[in-house]
Amino acid sequence: MAKTKPEEAYRVREAAPKLSPQEAMVYIMVITSAADRDMGDDELARIGAIVRTLPLFNGFDQAGTLRVAQACQKALAAEGGLPDVLEAIREALSPRLRETAYALAVDVAAIDLDIREEEDRILDIVKARFSIDPLAAAAIERAAAIRHRVED
Numbered sequence: 001m002a003k004t005k006p007e008e009a010y011r012v013r014e015a016a017p018k019l020s021p022q023e024a025m026v027y028i029m030v031i032t033s034a035a036d037r038d039m040g041d042d043e044l045a046r047i048g049a050i051v052r053t054l055p056l057f058n059g060f061d062q063a064g065t066l067r068v069a070q071a072c073q074k075a076l077a078a079e080g081g082l083p084d085v086l087e088a089i090r091e092a093l094s095p096r097l098r099e100t101a102y103a104l105a106v107d108v109a110a111i112d113l114d115i116r117e118e119e120d121r122i123l124d125i126v127k128a129r130f131s132i133d134p135l136a137a138a139a140i141e142r143a144a145a146i147r148h149r150v151e152d
Contacts, residue, residue: 022060024092025101026051027072027085028126032105034073035122046111050104056097086129098130103140110144 019027029050033043051057051065075085093101105126109119127137 019088019092020060021092021094021097022057023068023071024089025056025097025104026065026068027075027089028101028105029108030069030072031076031082031085032108032119032122032126034076035109035116035118042111043108046108050107056100082125086126090130093130095131099132099136099140102126102130102132102137103144106140106144107147110148 026047029047033047047069048062048065051060051062072085075088076082078084089101090098102123105123109116109123126132132140
């Protein structure tokens with residue numbers, strides 16, 4: 001049996017980052033956008049537009065959006081990965097803002113007019129982890145589909 005080095009036996013997992021509500025919103029949009037491993041220009045542009053226009057981001061350093069997105073990617077690659085990042089997001093948001101986070105995630109997923117399987121899976125995880133009411137989730141999803149419709 002291989003011996004474990006003392007420093008490995010007592011290694012403490014790095015805690016998930018403490019996030020502001022605005023950072024948590026950027027994190028949830030990045031997670032959704034990266035779910036299919038393809039953060040397209042349209043999705044990145046939408047995240048930027050959301051940060052520039054939503055009242056929630058008043059006072060947020062918009063120039064720091066890329067830094068926050070990169071921190072999210074780093075946190076996702078850390079040992080705790082997605083579960084720890086989602087917990088950090090949940091802890092940063094009130095129940096009302098968790099609905100807003102879900103709405104932003106749906107909006108980012110819907111931007112390319114086709115919610116892929118990976119994005120749908122992330123949305124399901126977020127919906128469950130944030131305890132989003134099923135009727136509210138259905139309304140959010142329907143509204144996003146209507147907003148992103150194009151003429152046939």
